[in-house]
Every structure is written in structure tokens, then in C-alpha cells.
Amino acid sequence: MYTSFYNLREEPFRLTSDPRFFHLSEPHAAALAALIEAVMRRKGFVLMTGPIGTGKTTVVHTALQILSERAATSHPISSAFILNPTLSREEFLEMILTEFEIPCTGTSKPARLSALQRMLLETQRKGGTSLLLVDEAHLLTPELLEEIRLLSNADTYQEKLLQIVLCGQPELLGILRKPEMRALRQRVASSCSLRPLNLPEVRAYVAERLHSAGYRGATTLFPTQVLEEIVRLTEGVPRLINLLCDACLMNGCKTRRSVVDLTTVEESASEMGLHEVQVELAAGENGTVSANGNGGNEAAGDAAIGTALDLLVQAMKKRSALAPVADEIRPEMSIKKQVAVTVNAIQEKDPAGDKVIESAVDVLVRAMKLRRASSMEL
DSSP states (O other), rough: HHHHHTTTSSTTSSSOOOOOOOOOOHHHHHHHHHHHHHHHHTTEEEEEOTTTTSSSHHHHHHHHHHHHTTTTTOOEEEEEEEEEOOOOOOHHHHHHHHHHHHOOOOOOOHHHHHHHHHHHHHHHHTOOEEEHHHHHHHHGHHHHHHHHHTTTBBSSSBBEEEEEEEOOTHHHHHHHHGGHHHHHHHTTTEEEEEOOOOHHHHHHHHHHHHHHOOOOOEEEEEEHHHHHHHHHTOOOOOOOOHHHHHHHHHHHHTTTOSSHHHHHHHHHHHHHHTTOOOOOTTTTTTSSOSSSTTTTOOOSOOOOHHHHHHHHHHHHHHGGSSSGGGSSTTTSHHHHHHHHHHHHHHHEEEOOOOHHHHHHHHHHHHHOOOOOHHHHHO
């Protein structure tokens, strides 16, 4: 195991969506801000898209943990996380009730919809938020997209009762552009997109993951020329960066290299077949992030929002040391259960820290509101 050789507490490049390893690069910061703002302001429909491996699920998990931690003292949140949307209409509705933990003795669609509506109204009455997250949304059939559109009609005179986040590959945008999707497309209140990372972002990404895994060495394990080659081979896709960096550390440990060199990168890339792989990037992706409701190109990383996001993520990372040990979080647990176990353990050890998270989220939402109002004045 290379962790002891490189003085690491754990493996830094695991392919998991652990929020402790969330890195606030520019596209991820914009997407996280857009998701949190849309949910807290109960805007209804949100889209997040990005090429394969760019970190969409990690952003969603981080947003869910932030919202769950904030719910400890106020604004309770009830969430349903659909990881595999290749379901029939009946199965999809059944999965939603299961994820929301809604008891329903009836099996008919009217009975299930009635139970869901009661839960949404009760959550809203308590000042809470109901959130439906659908991952791999580009796999949704037209029938399921229509079902989701109908679910989004649940509202009161003041606000939407159900907040919906569709997360998928760029093909989702093409699906929604079809004429028959016009009614659903008009309901999208906010959208954001992820892209591959550039060299400065990869440098910060690798350094932060190493730091989160316990590395405190004075010498960087990945020199600049090595990072340049990693960017070239992976085209900046975070998932491929993780795979290649992990392989480099493994091979570096085998050959007793204290620092990763170009030879190690080439050997690792050959083992992975990266020299032959063509990374698929969405046509037209140029790094512009849209995080507003009108689809404009306004940048989401202004000073106020950047400060608020940095405060929020740093507050989370400061508390990450209080997270439960690995054996408390079992692989068979659902995403919601893993988040709940983590949040509960942290809150028991550091109850005062809840206020930090809550305040940071409030600052973020206020900053987003101010920026949006300012842009409207222009």
C-alpha cells in the first residue's frame, strides 16, 4: 500500500463522491452555488450537465451534505436521490416514495400521488424543503420526463413544494431542446454546467486531494512537468486524473520513487490504455458556466460569491476530521443514509459548528440574490 510510503492517511484519489475531497475549482464552485441557491430559494427545476467524469455526482453529494447540515437547526430538508432512472413510470413513483420514506398502504397511482402530496405539504408547513435529485438524467425516457414535469406542478400560491435537480451528461440538453419537451424546458429555473480542468486547476485539485488525505510533505509529489503530462493524457477530466494519479502513486511506491516522474506517468498511462483512449467531450464546451435562470454567460465567480463559497467549503472541511470512521459507513447504505450518518456524527461532536454551516449558506444565498438583482438592473 502506497499510503505509508508517501505518508498519507488514506488514498487521495479514490473514485468516490466523498465531500471531504471536494475541490472548489471555478466550474464546481459555480455549479455548487447554483444548486444551493435554487434549492434554498425554492425555484423548482434545476439542471446540471457535464461530460463524463467531470464531477457532477460529487457536486450533488456535496450540496446534499451542506443542505443536510444546515437543516440541523432550521430549514429541515427531505430528500429523495434516484441513482438509476431506467425505470417505468410506476417504478419511478414507487422509488420516490421509498426514498422519501413515505408510508403508503395503497399501490395505485392516485394513492401514491396523494401520499406524496401530503408529505410535501407537511414538509412545507414545517418550514422545510423537499428535494428530488435524479442522477444520470440523460437516461430518462420521454415518458419519465413528462412524469417529472407533472410532479413539478406541486406548489402553493407562494412557492414550489418540490425542488427537482436533474443531473446528467450534455445529451440531456439535446433531449430538452426537442419540440415535445417545450413544456418541461420552460420550467427550468436555473442551469449550470461542468467542464474539464485546465493546468492551474489540476495543480490545485491534486494538491488539495493530497492535503485532504494527510500529506504534509515539503516537496510536491507531482512536479509541474508531470502535471502537464497528466493534463495532456486525461484532457483535464477529474475521474481520469484520479485514476492516473492513483496508478502513478502505486507504481512510484513499487519502484521506491519519492516523487512521481515522467517515466512513472508513462508507465501508468500505458497500463490504463490512456494513449489509445479518446476522451469524449461535449461539442461546444468552452469553459463558460451558466448559473442563472435566463441562460446568460454571466460569470458566477465574482468576489462576493467566491468568498461565501470558500467560507462554506472551508467550514465543511474543518469539520471533516469529526466524520465517522469508515466502518460506520457501509457500502450497502444508500447515499441519504451515508450523509445522515456523517452529519449526525459531526453534530454530536461539534453541535456549535452547525451555526457556521447555516451562516455560510445564508451568506451564499444573499450574495447570489444581490448579484442577480444587480445584473437585472443592468
